[in-house]
Amino acid sequence: MLMRKGFKILLCLLMLCMGMQAQRPNIVLIVADDLGYGDLGVYGQQKIGTPHLDKLAAGGMRFTNFYAGTSVCAPSRASLMTGLHTGHTPIRGNFEIQPEGQAPLPAASFTMAEMLQGAGYATGVFGKWGLGFPGSEGVPNKQGFSQFFGYNCQRQSHNFFPPHLWQNNQRVALANTLTNQQQYAPDLIQEQALSFLEKHKEQPFFLLLTYTLPHAGLQLPAGDSPFEAYKKSFNEAPQQVAATWTGTGYQPQAYPKSAYAAMVTKLDHYVGEVMAKLKALNLEQNTIVVFTSDNGPHREGGNQPEYFKSSGGLRGIKRDLYEGGIRVPMIAYWPSKIRSGSVSHYTGAFWDLMPTFAALTKQPVPKGLDGVSLLPVLTGKGRQQQRPYLYWEFHEDGGRQAVRMGKWKGVRERVKTNPNGPIQLFDLEKDPQETTDVSKNNAAIVQKINAIMKEAHIEHKAFPLIAGSQVAQ
Structure with missing residues (x-):
């Protein structure tokens, strides 16, 4: 009798644990890539259709003061993956390796993928990596991802009809040539991503x-429907471009406005497919989408961000540390947990x-991170932690630093030649356009911002910015 009771208790505990496991949210x-703050309808875009992302925002929370890691790809994504700002990240620039990566x-490095993999999550990344050349310690499979499909190298991703992609550590040859573009990489990547959802729907x-x-x-x-539709709606006259492309630089585009708009709409369509797949698999309620x-x-x-007001009326674009270069759209969706139609100015x-x-997965926060959990903002429960400032640095064009401290924004340029140079100061409440x-x-x-710039930056020997600063090990 006692043994039977003990077995029942053990079974109940096991079922409870399994229930708790099932309730852990998917992420x-x-x-x-290079999408501006003003490129979505919900952020004021007038020329480009983004119905799926607008719907996502209507069902969740839209942030108005959210920032990227910095204003170019690799260091921004390193910040994302490590929870460190660019004064502390191990990658601070687009340092290119030949021939690829x-x-x-x-x-x-301890990444968010390693953290979640350690918590029992299946982990997959699909798209562009750019944080470690093939065979290096930086490849996705060595940074916490069990599955990867896409471009290892961000430079290779400048061609959407590449000769190859990567499946984990295996090079996957494609049928594309410069004159015979058959396989559109984003479509292939999307197929693999949707397959990942199907494969891991039970965990x-x-x-x-x-x-x-x-x-x-x-x-x-060829024949992309949104592209053809935008050509007509914009009444865009074709630009004269070279008859053949040698593969050097970006492929010339005769209809750059229509092409950019169509690419944003295609991105929106991919997001719509992901949301439809989550719903079809009955995963939507227990999945947070960011x-x-x-x-x-x-x-x-050939892109013209001014035509679309892609920066949303903010000053600057990619590579600037003014608001247009680093303030980005941010939408969070989680039915029953995040209030629909909400807007956060955090x-x-x-x-x-x-x-x-x-915090979402009840994992201990790794020591030394620069970030704070946004869970109280997202759910409306608990007290949201504040911090005294945000810090960015950019290592090209002579080097730049920026600080946001409440309503104040400070920007210093030409840091490499003049690390104590003048700081431009803007009151973002009165002057969001800087x-x-x-x-x-x-x-x-x-003076306070100057002190923060010195405090937040630790020099890195591979990415020097300020001579004489402390060098990161």
């Missing part, structure tokens, strides 16, 4: 979708997502 994190995340999963749209080159499959972009909009391959950044996912430098009238604020 889908979608990162667009970028400087690798070190083996000692908690972390799906990272690093879509390459709408980064240049401005390329689409959508954002890695930096501001680009002016490459100032958050990429390095907040790792501690947020730790048109007026008010540093002369706010010397005490400038």
Whole structure:
């Protein structure tokens, strides 16, 4: 009798544990490539249709003060993956490796994927990686992902009809040539991502979708419906381009406005497919979906961000540390947990997502992170932790640093040649477009921002910015 009771208790405990396991939320994190703050309808876009993302925002929370890791790809994504701002990340620039790949995340890095994999999550990344050349310690399978399909190298991803992609550590040859573009990489990547959802529907999963749209080159499959529709609606006259492309640089595009708009719409369509798949698999209620972009909009391959007001009225684009270069769309959707149609003005950044996912999955927050959990903002439960500032740095064009401290924004340029140079100061409450430098009238604020720039930056020997600074090991 006692043995039977003991067995029943053990069985109940086992079932309870299994129930708790089943209730752990799935996580889908979608990162667009060079999508501007103003490129979505819900953020004010007038020329480009984004119905699925607008619907996602209507059913969840839209952030108005959310920031990327920095204003170019690799360091921004390193910040995302490690929960560190770019004064502390191991990758701080687009350091290119020949013939393929970028400087690798070190083996000692601890990523959000490793954290979630350790918690029993199936982990997959589909799209662009750019954080470690093939065979290095930085490849996805060595940084916490059990599955990877897409571009290892961000430079290779400038061609949407590449000769190869990567399936984990295996090079997958494609039928594409410069003159015979048959297989559109984003479509292939999307197929693999949807298959991952199907495969792991019975267990908690972390799906990272690093879509390459709408980064240049401005390329689409032949006969793409949105592309043809935008040509007509924009009444865009074709530009004269070379008859053949040698493969150097971005493929020329005769209809750059229509192509960019179609790429944003195609990105929106992919998100719609992911949401439909979650619903079809009965996973929607227990899945948090987060959508954002890695930096501001680009002016490459013929794109014209001013035509679309892609920066949303903010100053700057990709590579700037003004608002248009680093403030990005951020939408979070989780039925029954996040209030539909809500808007948050909380100032958050990429390095907040790792501690947020730790809180979601009840994992200990790794020590030394720069981010804080956004779970109280998302759910409306608990007290949201504040922090005194946000910090960014950018290592190209002479080096830049930026700090946001409450309503104040400080920007210093030409840091490499003048690390104590002037700091431009903007009051974002009165001047979100950063048109007026008010540093002369706010010397005490400038001094505080200057001190933060020195405190937040730890020099890295592979990515030097300020001579004489402490060097990270």
